Structures are given as structure tokens and as C-alpha cells.
Amino acid sequence: MIALDDIDRQLLALLERDAGQPASVLGKALGLSQPAAWRRVQRLEKAGVLLGRRLDLDLEKLGFGVTVFLGVKLATKGRVSLEDFERAVMAIPEVQAVSHVLGLYDYRLRVVARDLADFERVLRRRIMTLPGVGDVEANVLLSEELRPGPIAAAG
Amino acid sequence: MIALDDIDRQLLALLERDAGQPASVLGKALGLSQPAAWRRVQRLEKAGVLLGRRLDLDLEKLGFGVTVFLGVKLATKGRVSLEDFERAVMAIPEVQAVSHVLGLYDYRLRVVARDLADFERVLRRRIMTLPGVGDVEANVLLSEELRPGPIAAAG
DNA sequence: CTTGAAAAGAACTGCCT
DNA sequence: AGGCAGTTCTTTTCAAG
Numbered sequence: 001m002i003a004l005d006d007i008d009r010q011l012l013a014l015l016e017r018d019a020g021q022p023a024s025v026l027g028k029a030l031g032l033s034q035p036a037a038w039r040r041v042q043r044l045e046k047a048g049v050l051l052g053r054r055l056d057l058d059l060e061k062l063g064f065g066v067t068v069f070l071g072v073k074l075a076t077k078g079r080v081s082l083e084d085f086e087r088a089v090m091a092i093p094e095v096q097a098v099s100h101v102l103g104l105y106d107y108r109l110r111v112v113a114r115d116l117a118d119f120e121r122v123l124r125r126r127i128m129t130l131p132g133v134g135d136v137e138a139n140v141l142l143s144e145e146l147r148p149g150p151i152a153a154a155g
Numbered sequence: 156m157i158a159l160d161d162i163d164r165q166l167l168a169l170l171e172r173d174a175g176q177p178a179s180v181l182g183k184a185l186g187l188s189q190p191a192a193w194r195r196v197q198r199l200e201k202a203g204v205l206l207g208r209r210l211d212l213d214l215e216k217l218g219f220g221v222t223v224f225l226g227v228k229l230a231t232k233g234r235v236s237l238e239d240f241e242r243a244v245m246a247i248p249e250v251q252a253v254s255h256v257l258g259l260y261d262y263r264l265r266v267v268a269r270d271l272a273d274f275e276r277v278l279r280r281r282i283m284t285l286p287g288v289g290d291v292e293a294n295v296l297l298s299e300e301l302r303p304g305p306i307a308a309a310g
Numbered sequence: 311c312t313t314g315a316a317a318a319g320a321a322c323t324g325c326c327t
Numbered sequence: 328a329g330g331c332a333g334t335t336c337t338t339t340t341c342a343a344g
Contacts, residue, residue: 002216004217012210012212015210016209016210016212018207018208019174019175019207019208019209019210020174020207020208047216048213048216049212049213049216049217050210050211050212050213051211051212051213052173052174052175052210052211053173053174053175053208053209053210053211054171054174054208054209054210054211054303054304055167055170055171055174055205055207055208055209055304056205056206056207056208056209057167057171057204057205057206057304057305057306058203058204058205058206059305060156061156061157061202061203061204062156062159062204062305062306063156064305069254069256069263071294086300090300090302093308093310094308095302096301096302096304096305096308097299097300097301097302098299098300099224099294099296099297099298099299099300100296100297100298100299101224101294101295101296101297102294102295102297103292103293103294103295104292104294105294108224108294112305137258137259138258139226139254139256139257139258139259139260139263140256140257140258141254141255141256142254142255142256142257143254143255144252144253144254144255145241145245145252145253145254146251146252147245147250147251147252148209149209149210149212149251150212150214150217150219150251150267151212151217153248153249153251
């Protein structure tokens with residue numbers, strides 16, 4: 001954790017909404033000169049707070065009409081099982097996120113597919129055959145609302 | 156859905172890894188001139204495939220040490236209930252994502268908090284008191300691996 | 311921490327193939 | 328569709344207060 005002042009927080013809040021803004025625009029909004037705003041962004045990057053910029057894509061328009069959240073319980077949970085499972089699950093291209101969690105399930109996966117038929121194929125051929133998989137629970141995504149980031153809201 | 160050729164796909168795959176790359180670099184990697192690469196990016200933005208660029212932040216370094224996935228069942232599920240719930244849940248700053256899903260739960264939430272004590276406060280005071288909330292299931296995030304995006308992997 | 315200037319580079323435009 | 332040349336704007340470094 002690093003020391004952020006109010007201006008850093010405002011800066012991150014602005015960038016959370018649109019990471020493509022030039023330093024001149026950020027500076028104007030914050031009452032800073034363009035180089036001053038630029039240096040703040042640089043400092044946050046070097047401090048490892050700002051890891052990078054990612055694309056926001058329309059999955060539907062790319063042909064991925066189905067997103068499913070999976071909860072996965074492992075049948076066997078030794079150290080080797082976890083590593084085997086993680087390696088195998090990351091090799092499935094449709095798996096967008098693998099979260100190791102504590103609770104009723106051991107892993108939460110975010111999986112994309114062209115449609116439900118395609119998802120069934122992935123589930124039966126790839127997921128259910130993963131090493132050590134026990135119970136699997138699925139939630140099909142209907143709609144989603146995302147917040148720009150934690151600073152803008154919870155500052 | 157829109158028509159993308161191979162070059163568009165390669166372009167998106169590159170941008171998924173780092174959305175801050177200049178068109179000159181993208182062009183070099185694709186065997187195109189800088190304006191040609193730039194025009195492709197513009198076209199994808201106007202087509203609505205590329206929605207924008209988002210920040211990738213280190214939540215730990217920002218003081219959000221805890222992330223929890225919540226599954227929420229509603230007790231009453233009329234049209235009004237869903238809308239009431241969605242409006243109320245989005246007003247909680249710690250809630251980073253609200254996903255309306257089909258399955259054992261009605262909603263999946265992604266919640267951040269400073270620590271577990273802070274999370275308990277959010278859960279008891281904000282989440283459990285939401286209109287219409289029935290069963291709630293929690294998974295505490297231990298670690299997470301994200302893919303850069305669907306194109307790089309599943310093309 | 312700021313300004314202002316200057317150089318380098320990226321974005322954008324128009325014209326041409 | 329792509330390339331080239333030129334203009335505008337941003338980024339980046341530097342000198343200095």
C-alpha cells in the first residue's frame with residue numbers, strides 16, 4: 001500500500017472512467033499543469049498502483065453471446081491437486097478468469113462461449129474432465145453492471 | 156456482431172495485452188503503416204466492438220485487501236423486486252459488479268473491502284438489509300488469474 | 311510543486327495508388 | 328482497402344523559479 005493524496009485519488013477516479021485521457025485534460029480537471037498531471041500518472045505506474053490499461057470489448061459483437069460463472073469444488077485438495085487444476089483450467093481458451101476462493105467452492109471461473117450449445121461442449125469436454133473436479137455449479141449471465149473502479153466509488 | 160478479418164483479430168489480441176500501445180507499434184507488428192493501423196482501431200471503436208480502455212489497478216496497494224464474490228437469492232422476484240434490488244445494490248460503493256444471472260442464485264456480486272472486518276460491516280449493514288434479499292453465499296478471493304481477453308485466447 | 315520552452319513522437323487529414 | 332506526406336496535438340525532457 002502506498003500514500004495517495006486527494007489529487008491522486010481524483011486522478012485515478014477520472015482514469016477509471018476513461019483510461020485514454022491525455023494528461024492535459026486530466027490536468028485541467030484537477031487544476032494542475034499538464035506536466036504535473038503527467039508526472040502523477042508516471043509516479044502511480046512506477047509505484048505499481050496503476051498496472052496498465054485494458055480493453056473494454058463488446059463480447060456480443062465479437063460473437064461471444066454467452067458468459068457463465070462456474071463454482072467448482074475439488075474432490076481432492078492436496079497441494080498438487082490445486083496446481084494441476086490451475087494449470088489445466090488455464091489451458092482452456094474459453095476460461096477468462098480463474099479465482100481461487102474460500103467458501104462453499106474452491107474455484108470460481110468466468111467462461112465465455114459462442115452460445116449455449118458451445119458452452120455445453122466446453123463444460124462437458126473441457127471443464128468436467130479437469131483433474132480433481134467434484135461439484136460444479138453454474139450461473140448464466142443475463143446482464144451485468146460494472147463500476148468504473150474502486151476509487152470512484154469507495155475512494 | 157460484426158465482420159472482422161484476421162488483421163482485426165490480431166490487432167485486438169495485441170491491444171488486449173496492452174491497450175496503451177500507439178498505432179505505430181501496432182502497425183509495425185501487423186505489417187501495416189501507422190495510419191492504416193490507426194484507421195482499423197477507429198473503425199472498431201465506431202462499430203462498438205471496442206468500447207473503451209479501462210484501468211488495471213493493484214487493489215492491495217490501494218488498501219482494498221479483501222474481495223468477495225457473493226451469490227444472492229431474492230425472496231420475492233417480481234419485476235419491481237429486481238429493479239428495487241438493482242438500484243439499492245448499485246448504491247453501495249463497495250459493490251464493484253452486479254451480475255443478473257440464471258441458476259441457483261439470482262445475482263452475483265463482486266465486493267471489495269479494506270479487510271475482513273470492513274467486509275463484515277458491509278455485509279451486515281448494507282447487503283443483508285437490501286430489499287428482497289433471501290439466501291446469500293460468499294466466496295472470499297484468495298488469488299486470481301485473468302486472461303487478457305477473449306480474442307487472444309479463443310480468437 | 312510549479313511554469314514555460316523545446317524536441318520527439320503520436321494522432322489525425324488529404325491525396326494518391 | 329493501404330501508403331505517403333504534412334499538420335496538429337500530446338508526450339516527454341529540460342531549465343528554472
